[in-house]
Amino acid sequence: xxxxxxxCPERELLLHGLADGELDAENALALEDHLRSCKGCAAxxxxxxxxxxxxxxxxxxxxxxxxLRRRISAAMAAENETxxxxxxxxxxxxxxxxxxxxxxxxIGYAGTAFSAVALAASLILFVGSWNRTPSLDxxxxxxxxxxxxxxxxxxxASSDQHTxxxxxxxxxxxxxxxxxxxxxxxxxxxxxxxxLGGRVVPALVYQRHGHVINLFVWPEGQMTxxxxxxxxxxxxxxxxxxxxxxxxxxxxxxxxLEFRHALQTTLA
Amino acid sequence: xxARLAKEPNPDARAAPRGDQAAAFEAAVLLHLNAAYTLxxxxxxxxxxxxxxVQDALLRAYRxxxxxxxxxxxxxxxxxxxxxxxxxxxxxxxxxxxRNFDGDPKPFGEDHEEKEQxxxxxxxxxxxxxxxxxxAIEGLPHLFREVLVxxxxxxxxxxxxxxxxxxxxxxxxxxxxxxxKMFAAAWREPETNNSKETQR
Numbered sequence: 001x002x003x004x005x006x007x008c009p010e011r012e013l014l015l016h017g018l019a020d021g022e023l024d025a026e027n028a029l030a031l032e033d034h035l036r037s038c039k040g041c042a043a044x045x046x047x048x049x050x051x052x053x054x055x056x057x058x059x060x061x062x063x064x065x066x067x068l069r070r071r072i073s074a075a076m077a078a079e080n081e082t083x084x085x086x087x088x089x090x091x092x093x094x095x096x097x098x099x100x101x102x103x104x105x106x107i108g109y110a111g112t113a114f115s116a117v118a119l120a121a122s123l124i125l126f127v128g129s130w131n132r133t134p135s136l137d138x139x140x141x142x143x144x145x146x147x148x149x150x151x152x153x154x155x156x157a158s159s160d161q162h163t164x165x166x167x168x169x170x171x172x173x174x175x176x177x178x179x180x181x182x183x184x185x186x187x188x189x190x191x192x193x194x195x196l197g198g199r200v201v202p203a204l205v206y207q208r209h210g211h212v213i214n215l216f217v218w219p220e221g222q223m224t225x226x227x228x229x230x231x232x233x234x235x236x237x238x239x240x241x242x243x244x245x246x247x248x249x250x251x252x253x254x255x256x257l258e259f260r261h262a263l264q265t266t267l268a
Numbered sequence: 269x270x271a272r273l274a275k276e277p278n279p280d281a282r283a284a285p286r287g288d289q290a291a292a293f294e295a296a297v298l299l300h301l302n303a304a305y306t307l308x309x310x311x312x313x314x315x316x317x318x319x320x321x322v323q324d325a326l327l328r329a330y331r332x333x334x335x336x337x338x339x340x341x342x343x344x345x346x347x348x349x350x351x352x353x354x355x356x357x358x359x360x361x362x363x364x365x366x367r368n369f370d371g372d373p374k375p376f377g378e379d380h381e382e383k384e385q386x387x388x389x390x391x392x393x394x395x396x397x398x399x400x401x402x403x404a405i406e407g408l409p410h411l412f413r414e415v416l417v418x419x420x421x422x423x424x425x426x427x428x429x430x431x432x433x434x435x436x437x438x439x440x441x442x443x444x445x446x447x448x449k450m451f452a453a454a455w456r457e458p459e460t461n462n463s464k465e466t467q468r
Contacts, residue, residue, distance in 0.1 A: 013442060013445055016444055016445050017426075047452065051420075051455075054455075055416075055420040055421060057398060060402065062302065062318075068322060069298075069301065071319070072298075072326045079327065079331070080290065
């Protein structure tokens, strides 16, 4: 209401993200830098921090009354015995079939939503972080899994690199190297546009004994050579000739490293 | 990972022996009972309703609990509490009116009996400030109140809040920013006669 502080409109949400520790290092540093020169943003930011501090007080959190704990234990015990709704619960709220369906949906929904939203979330919050971070690795794995889940493995299905490469032209602001590795045992099966860290990146799809390899390519950043394993998927990256590459697959690690070596040799 | 995405609680699993499951549940879920109750208190503004909602939520959680497939127990439980609250709100006429807290004769008292016994002035002042903060939070419309409570009271991350409330993370961010502005306006009102404003 009587706010003296007017932050830059485009940075307002980022200020909250910074205060909540939700920005990646790069964005956080840039914003902290900006705070030193912009009075409006600095004032808004310190107001956010002041509020968060006030809300940190333990006495704003409630302790569940002992009577509630007893009620829950009793309801759980009754649940164990009857295997269905409890006497005490019925007294409070009669359970109908429709309702129990509803709660099952809720619970299942919560679990599914976590995974799905976690994927989406990492895409938005770590925009611009193109150097290797745990979040980048998990984004790569997420993109790989997504490509298998939604039957969207390829936008252009072709083992011909001369078909795949032109397909990317006009869809990207850079031309990724497209190489078929059939001779090394990794046939190219197509290409796809994917979305990583807030930008569109090409994914080249290779195959090996029925395993899918997604190769993501982008023209900046660094990728350390050490392989990473997440949820059973391997991520192998490298930087070469101005491009950063990341190969993701459930293929065993030695063969994925072989894939990298074959590609590195061909590109060199 | 694909298997985990698809997994839902098996409705027929109830007949299975639940000894281990009960112990696992106590260790993993009941741990977050205070968090569940706090959320329910802020959502409803009422102690009695919060107790009913939390009991309902814990029982639903118990039926659906599968330690292998619930990764983030706290967020999962809070999502169930929120769903139970929405069910309660739809059913309860009084709940439909967001700002009606008149039904609660002692809005914040009963959980703080220990503190109320001894009230040196400093504690008293702290108490008043917290009451003002609570009133400011509870005065917010539901969508903004829940995002503020989940973030700053329950310490949930943006992506956890997005999962709990079922909205995109961008929506969480913009709601949170608005919630904080609204909260600031409501909270500052009783403060205008002290010096906080002149500090800037």
